[in-house]
Amino acid sequence: MNSIKERLASVNSTLPEGCTLVAVSKTKPAESIMEAYDVGHRHFGENKVQELSAKAEQLPNEIKWHMIGHLQRNKVKYLAPYVHLIHGVDSLRLLKEINKQAERNNRTIDCLLQVHIASEETKFGLSKEELEALIEGAELDLLKNVRIVGLMGMATNSDNDALVSSEFEGLKDLYDRTKEKSTHSNVELNVLSMGMSGDYKLALKAGSNMVRIGSAIFGLRN
Numbered sequence: 009m010n011s012i013k014e015r016l017a018s019v020n021s022t023l024p025e026g027c028t029l030v031a032v033s034k035t036k037p038a039e040s041i042m043e044a045y046d047v048g049h050r051h052f053g054e055n056k057v058q059e060l061s062a063k064a065e066q067l068p069n070e071i072k073w074h075m076i077g078h079l080q081r082n083k084v085k086y087l088a089p090y091v092h093l094i095h096g097v098d099s100l101r102l103l104k105e106i107n108k109q110a111e112r113n114n115r116t117i118d119c120l121l122q123v124h125i126a127s128e129e130t131k132f133g134l135s136k137e138e139l140e141a142l143i144e145g146a147e148l149d150l151l152k153n154v155r156i157v158g159l160m161g162m163a164t165n166s167d168n169d170a171l172v173s174s175e176f177e178g179l180k181d182l183y184d185r186t187k188e189k190s191t192h193s194n195v196e197l198n199v200l201s202m203g204m205s206g207d208y209k210l211a212l213k214a215g216s217n218m219v220r221i222g223s224a225i226f227g228l229r230n
């Protein structure tokens with residue numbers, strides 16, 4: 009059996025320069041995170057506020073915490089003091105709450121807008137039209153304490169590589185077009201977060217520069 013350190017190194021060796029690896033540690037204990045931390049890894053992702061908060065409290069402050077799950081507005085306040093990047097922003101209402109809590113903490117919070125790219129019904133995210141409306145809307149200018157730094161998407165959970173690739177390529181297109189169009193001072197797209205353990209190689213081919221990888225590093229979850 010390979011160790012977390014070995015699996016981390018092996019994943020890292022497949023990533024191109026400039027690609028950020030978010031090690032998804034959800035359901036895994038603090039000791040597992042420390043194994044990766046001890047060899048220099050700093051970006052970790054969690055999908056539940058309570059679990060993220062509990063881990064952040066007991067682990068080193070140098071960790072850059074990524075909130076990758078669906079975030080409820082009433083829980084933003086718990087993450088606002090320290091969260092590094094919120095991946096799952098899918099409404100203006102949520103963005104407004106993040107802005108409010110960021111202001112209270114005298115900081116700017118970086119966010120990714122989550123776009124619905126999968127053919128499955130169950131995954132969260134904005135439609136292409138909703139993304140355009142949000143990005144072009146005047147209200148964004150008022151949110152001085154958030155910065156939209158990119159887009160995030162999850163492909164269909166399928167072994168049909170052609171389908172998964174076309175979803176990733178669609179998001180890359182949308183990312184390129186949105187990047188060109190945006191005129192707000194707090195929108196500067198540099199991050200395209202797509203790809204998980206099972207599909208990150210396809211995501212990289214489509215132009216991802218941030219992958220969120222859990223089980224390939226920490227082992228399967230229950």
Ligand SMILES: *Cc1c(COP(=O)(O)O)cnc(C)c1O
Pocket residue numbers: 032034055076077162203204205206220221222223224
């Ligand atoms: C759990 C999760 C991942 C990682 O999944 P693996 O298949 O374990 O790599 C990536 N992104 C999101 C949003 C997740 O919830």
